[in-house]
Amino acid sequence: MGTAGHIDHGxxxxxxxxxxxxxDTHKEEKxxxxxxxxxxxHYKLSNGNQLGIVDVPGHADFVNTMIAGxxxxxxxxxxxxxxxxxxxxxxEHLQIMTILGIQKGFIVLTKTDLVDNEYLELVxxxxxxxxxxxxxxxxxxxxxxxVTETGLPEIKKAIEDIELSCEPRSxxxxxxxxxxxxxxxxxxxxxxxxxxxxxQIHKNxxxxxxxxxxxxxxxxxERHGAETNELSAGDRGSINLTxxxxxxxxxxxxxxxxxxxxxxxxDAVLNLFPEGLRLKLWSQCLLLHGTSQYEVRIxxxxxxELQQGGEAIxxxxxxxxxxxxxxxxxxxxxxxxxxxxxxxEIFDTRPLxxxxxxxxxxxxxxxxxxxDIEELIAAEVRKNLLPLTGKELIFLFGIxxxxxxQIVSSRLPEDIVALNTENETYLVAKNRYERNKRRxxxxxxVFHKQNPLEETxxxxxxxxxxxxxxxxxxxxxxxxxxxxxxxEQKKISKQNNxxxxxxxxxxxxxxxxxxxxxVENFLLDSGMKTPLMxxxxxxxxxxxxxxxxxxxxxxxxxxxxxxxxxxxxxxxxSIVDKMRIILLKALLKKxxxxxxxxxxxxxxxxxxxxxxxxxxxxxxxVTLRKGDYRMIxxxxxxxxxxxxxx
Ligand SMILES: Nc1nc2c(ncn2[C@@H]2O[C@H](COP(=O)(O)OP(=O)(O)OP(=O)(O)O)[C@@H](O)[C@H]2O)c(=O)[nH]1
Ligand SMILES: [Mg+2]
Numbered sequence: 098m099g100t101a102g103h104i105d106h107g108x109x110x111x112x113x114x115x116x117x118x119x120x121d122t123h124k125e126e127k128x129x130x131x132x133x134x135x136x137x138x139h140y141k142l143s144n145g146n147q148l149g150i151v152d153v154p155g156h157a158d159f160v161n162t163m164i165a166g167x168x169x170x171x172x173x174x175x176x177x178x179x180x181x182x183x184x185x186x187x188x189e190h191l192q193i194m195t196i197l198g199i200q201k202g203f204i205v206l207t208k209t210d211l212v213d214n215e216y217l218e219l220v221x222x223x224x225x226x227x228x229x230x231x232x233x234x235x236x237x238x239x240x241x242x243x244v245t246e247t248g249l250p251e252i253k254k255a256i257e258d259i260e261l262s263c264e265p266r267s268x269x270x271x272x273x274x275x276x277x278x279x280x281x282x283x284x285x286x287x288x289x290x291x292x293x294x295x296x297q298i299h300k301n302x303x304x305x306x307x308x309x310x311x312x313x314x315x316x317x318x319e320r321h322g323a324e325t326n327e328l329s330a331g332d333r334g335s336i337n338l339t340x341x342x343x344x345x346x347x348x349x350x351x352x353x354x355x356x357x358x359x360x361x362x363x364d365a366v367l368n369l370f371p372e373g374l375r376l377k378l379w380s381q382c383l384l385l386h387g388t389s390q391y392e393v394r395i396x397x398x399x400x401x402e403l404q405q406g407g408e409a410i411x412x413x414x415x416x417x418x419x420x421x422x423x424x425x426x427x428x429x430x431x432x433x434x435x436x437x438x439x440x441x442e443i444f445d446t447r448p449l450x451x452x453x454x455x456x457x458x459x460x461x462x463x464x465x466x467x468x469d470i471e472e473l474i475a476a477e478v479r480k481n482l483l484p485l486t487g488k489e490l491i492f493l494f495g496i497x498x499x500x501x502x503q504i505v506s507s508r509l510p511e512d513i514v515a516l517n518t519e520n521e522t523y524l525v526a527k528n529r530y531e532r533n534k535r536r537x538x539x540x541x542x543v544f545h546k547q548n549p550l551e552e553t554x555x556x557x558x559x560x561x562x563x564x565x566x567x568x569x570x571x572x573x574x575x576x577x578x579x580x581x582x583x584x585e586q587k588k589i590s591k592q593n594n595x596x597x598x599x600x601x602x603x604x605x606x607x608x609x610x611x612x613x614x615x616v617e618n619f620l621l622d623s624g625m626k627t628p629l630m631x632x633x634x635x636x637x638x639x640x641x642x643x644x645x646x647x648x649x650x651x652x653x654x655x656x657x658x659x660x661x662x663x664x665x666x667x668x669x670x671s672i673v674d675k676m677r678i679i680l681l682k683a684l685l686k687k688x689x690x691x692x693x694x695x696x697x698x699x700x701x702x703x704x705x706x707x708x709x710x711x712x713x714x715x716x717x718x719v720t721l722r723k724g725d726y727r728m729i730x731x732x733x734x735x736x737x738x739x740x741x742x743x
Contacts, residue, residue, distance in 0.1 A: 098140075098148055098256065099166055101194060102176035103184035104131060104155035107207035110243045111176060112152050115252065116140050120152035131156055135166040135277055137290070137333060139321035142260055147321040149292070149333030155186050160193075160437060164428050165277055165388040167194055169292025171266070171331065172259050173202035174252075175233060179240075180211040182220045183227055189437050192370050195231055196440035197426045201263055203237040203255045204228065210242040266330030270495055271422065272296030272304070272354040274334065275387035279346050285317070287343055289352065290335040291388065295495065297329040298354055306341065307351040307420050308359060314339045349389030351420045359418035364410070364445035366466055367395065367429070371406040373438045374431060378402070383434050384413065386427040392416040395429070398451060399459055410462050411441075412451050421446050423473075423494050444473065446493070449480060470494060471508045478513050478524045483564070484575045487522035516578035523575040534579060536563055538588060541598055550605055550613075550653045554589075554597035612642050616650045617659055620669035625702035627666060627709065663709045676700055676710050681719060681729055681737045690726030 100108040109132050113119050120136020121127060136152035151170060153163040167173070173194055177187055194202075204224060209217060221238060228234050237255045241248030274291040282288055298304060298315075306313050317337040318325050328334040336352065351357075369376065376382075378401050384393040396412045403409045421443055428440035444466060451458055465476045473494060478485055491501050505515045505522055514530045516523040525533075540563060541554045561568055561576055580596055583589045589596045619636060620628050637647050651667050654660035660667050683699055684691060691699070697707045711727055714720040719733035729737075 098172045098174065099151040099170040100153055100176055101163070101167065101173050101190035102155055103178070103181070103186040103190075104157070106155060106176050106178035106181065106184070106187075107243060108132070108155060108174075108176045109136065109152055111174070111205060111207060111241065111252075112136070112138050112150060114243055114246065114249060116150065133159060133162075135162060137278075139333070140256065143257060146260070148256065148260060149321055149331075151292070151333070153190075155190075157186060157189075157435070160186070160189065160430070161385060161390055161434065163190060164193055164197075164385045165275075167197055167199065168275070168385075168387060168426070169277075169294060169333075170194075170197075170199055171201060171263050172256075173199055175202060175204045175228075177204065177206055177220070177224060178208045179206045179217055179220055180208050183223055188227065188372075191228070191231060191233070193428055193437060193440070196368060196428055198442070200232050201259050202233055203239065203259065204233060205248070205252060206238060206240050207243065209240045209247070210244045266293075266295060267497075268297040268329040269497065270296050271357075271492065272298045272302075272352070273422070274328070274336075274352040275389070276346070276348055276350045276352065277388040279348060281343060282337075285337050286339060287341055287346055288335050288337050289346065289350075290333070291352070293328050293330050293332045293334060294387075295330045296354060297327060300326045302354055305353055305356055306338070306346075307353060307357060308418065309345070310356055313341055349387060351387065353420075357420050358447070359420050360446050361415045361418055362448060362450065363413050363415075363419075363421060363443045364398075364448040364451075364462065365413055365427070365441045365443045366408060367403070367411045367439060367441040368408050369403055369405050369439035370437065373405055373436055375405060376403040376409075376438070381432050382438065383430045383432060384415070384427050385430065386419060386421060386425060389419075390434075391419060392432075393429075396451070398454055398462060410459075410466055412448060445477075469508075470496060470500075471504050471510065474504065474524070475510045475513050479526050482529070483572060484516075484523040484525035486571055486574070487524070489571075490524065516575065516582060518574065518578045518581075521574055523571070523578055525575070530579070533564070534583060534588075537579070537583065537596075538598070541589065541596060545598060545601055547656055548653075549649055549656065550609070552597075552602065552605060553592050553595040554601065556595045560596065608641070612637075612640055612646070613650050613653065615640050616642070616647065617654055617669070620654075620660055620667060621671065623669070624672070625700060625706060627703060627706040628668065630665065630667075633667075661713065663713045666709055668706075668709065668713075673710065673713060676702075677714060677719065678737070678741055680710075680714065680727075681733050682741065684720065684727065684729035684733070685737065690723065690728045692725050692727075696727070 100112065102108055109120050116138045118138040120138055121132055123134055126133050132152060132154040138150040138152065140148045140150060142148055151166045153166040175191060177183065224238060239248050239251045239255060241252060273294040273296060276289045276291050278290040280288055300315050300318060303312055304315060315336055316339045318328055319335045320328060320332050376395060376397065378397050380395045382393055382395055384391045394414045397403055398410045398412055400409050423443065423446060425443045426440060429438045430436060431438060461476065465472050474490055487501055491498060509515060512527045514525055514527045537560055544555055557576060561572055564572055587599050590599050616637060619633055634644065651660060655662060659670055661670055661673050679700060680696060693707055697704055715722055719730060719736050720727045721730050
C-alpha cells in the first residue's frame with residue numbers, strides 16, 4: 098500500500114497514526130517538515146499478514162520519487178487535507194497512479210478538525226467529481242483527524258476490505274526488484290531495498306544485479322523489518338548483499354534471478370494527460386520506469402502529433418539501456434522534469450526499428466495493441482527468423498504455462514506453426530517453416546544424387562549448418578522437431594545417425610568396396626584400348642556385379658572423378674587427362690591439325706578409343722573439328738598453359 102497526495106496534506110502523519118512508525122527519518126526531512134525520500138512502514142492485518150507501506154513525498158519537486166514509490170503499489174490511500182481541498186499534486190498523483198495501472202484504493206480526508214461540516218461536504222463533492230471515471234470512483238472517502246483520531250477505525254476497516262479483494266501477485270516467473278534505497282550498515286555491509294514486482298527468491302537463490310553479469314550472494318533478507326528466508330511478489334524487502342562493492346550499487350538497479358537482455362528501444366501505447374503538452378512526431382522526454390529515470394526520444398507511429406488527452410502507438414528510444422518486461426508501465430515528464438505529461442504500457446521490449454511508418458507496420462501494430470495475447474505472441478514469432486520456444490514466450494509475456502499450452506493448442510493465428518516435442522514447444526511462421534522444410538529435403542536429395550552409393554544422408558549437425566553458423570539448443574531442438582515432422586509425413590527417414598529421403602537405401606560392405614575397385618582397375622588396365630562394356634559386363638558378373646550395380650558403380654566413379662562417360666563408354670580419367678595434354682601439345686606445333694589416324698599413331702591407341710577421346714575434347718571445347726582435322730582452340734591453348742607442367 099502507498100500514500101499519495103499534495104504536500105503537507107498529512108500523509109506521513111496518517112501513517113504514523115496507523116502504524117506507530119514515523120517515515121520521515123532523515124534529518125533534512127525533520128528540519129524542513131516535509132517528506133523528501135520514500136518512507137517505509139508496515140501494518141499488521143487481522144489475518145496476521147503484514148502489509149508493506151510506502152510513504153511518498155507530496156512536494157512538486159519530488160514527483161520522480163513519488164513515481165518510483167508508486168511503481169510497486171497495489172493499493173493506495175489518496176490523502177487530501179479538508180482545509181486545502183484539491184491541489185495540483187492531488188491531481189498529478191492521481192493521474193500517475195492511473196497510468197501506472199494501480200487499481201485499488203480509497204480516499205482519506207485529513208485535517209477535518211480544522212473545518213466545519215458544511216465546508217467538508219463541499220470539498221467531498223469536489224473530490225467526488227475529481228475521481229469520477231478513475232479507479233477511485235465509488236471507493237470510500239473517509240473523514241479523518243490526526244488530532245482527534247476520528248476516522249482511524251474506518252481507515253483500518255477499508256484497508257482490510259481492500260486487501261481481501263486484491264489478487265495476490267503470482268510468485269511464478271521472473272523475480273524482479275528495482276532498488277529504491279541502498280545503505281551500508283556496520284557489521285552487515287551493503288543493503289538494498291525495494292518492492293518485489295514478480296517472482297520469488299530464497300536465501301540460496303542465484304541472483305543477479307543488473308546491469309552486470311556477476312552472480313551475487315545474499316547474506317540476509319528482511320521483510321517488513323523481520324528476517325526472512327524468502328521474498329515473493331508484492332513483498333517489500335531488504336536484501337543484504339555480499340561480495341559487492343558499494344560503488345557498484347545504484348538506485349534503480351534491478352535484482353533478478355536470471356540475466357536479462359537490456360534494450361534501448363521499446364514499442365508502447367502512450368497516453369497523454371489532458372493538462373500538459375502536445376507531442377510532436379519526435380519528442381525528447383524523461384521516462385520513469387521502475388525506480389529509474391531515462392532520457393528518451395519518443396517517435397509517434399500512428400499520428401504526426403499527439404494532443405493532450407490523446408493516445409498513440411509509439412517507439413521509444415533510450416539513451417541508456419533499460420531492463421523492462423512486457424506489460425511494464427511507465428510515466429513520462431518533460432525534459433526539465435517539472436511537468437508530468439502522461440505515460441503508458443510497453444508491449445514490445447525487442448521491437449524492430451520502425452524507420453518508416455508504412456501502412457503494413459501500422460496495421461500490424463494496431464492488431465497487436467488491440468488484440469489478445471495470441472496476437473502478441475504471433476507478432477513476436479513473425480518478427481524472428483528463427484523459431485521461438487515456449488519457454489522464451491512464457492517468459493517474455495509473463496504468462497502461465499497452462500495458458501500458453503492452451504493458446505498453442507487452439508488459439509494461434511493460421512500463419513503460425515507450433516511444433517511440440519517432449520519438453521519444448523517451438524513456434525515459427527508457417528511460410529518460413531515450409532521454406533525450411535523444402536530446403537532440408539532439397540539438401541538431402543542433392544546429397545544422395547552426388548553420393549549414389551552412400552547409404553547415409555545428412556546429420557542433424559550438417560543440416561543445422563543450413564541455418565547459419567551459430568549452433569544453439571533452440572535451433573537443434575527445432576530442427577529435430579521439424580525432421581520428426583518430415584519423417585511422420587514419410588518424406589525422410591533415419592539411417593544410422595543421419596537423415597535420408599524416405600525409401601533411400603544403400604549398403605556398402607567390403608564386398609562392394611572390392612567390386613568398386615575391380616571396375617576402376619578394369620578401366621585403368623584397358624590402357625590404350627577402349628574398355629568394352631561387352632567385356633566389362635561379363636567380367637563384372639564374375640565378381641557378382643550385376644548390370645544395375647555396375648551402372649551405380651560407374652556413376653560413383655564418375656562422381657569421384659575417376660571415370661568419364663563418353664557416349665555409352667566409360668574411360669578412366671587418368672587416361673583421358675593424360676592424352677589431352679599429349680594431343681594439345683602436338684596440335685600446338687602442327688598448325689594444320691591432326692587427323693584421327695595421326696592422333697592414333699601419336700598415342701598408340703586403338704581407333705575407337707581415339708574417336709571417343711576426340712569427341713570428348715571437342716565437347717570440352719579444347720579442340721575443334723575441321724573436315725578430317727582437329728585443331729587446337731583458344732580454350733585449348735589456355736588449358737595447356739594452366740595444366741602442362743612438363
Ligand atoms: N490539525 C491537523 N493537523 C494535521 C493533521 N494531519 C497532519 N497535520 C499536520 O500537517 C502537517 C503536515 O503533515 P505531514 O504528515 O508531514 O504531511 P505530508 O502529506 O506527509 O507532507 P509531505 O510528505 O511533505 O508531502 C504537520 O504539521 C502535521 O502535524 C490533522 O488531521 N489535523
Ligand atoms: Mg510526508
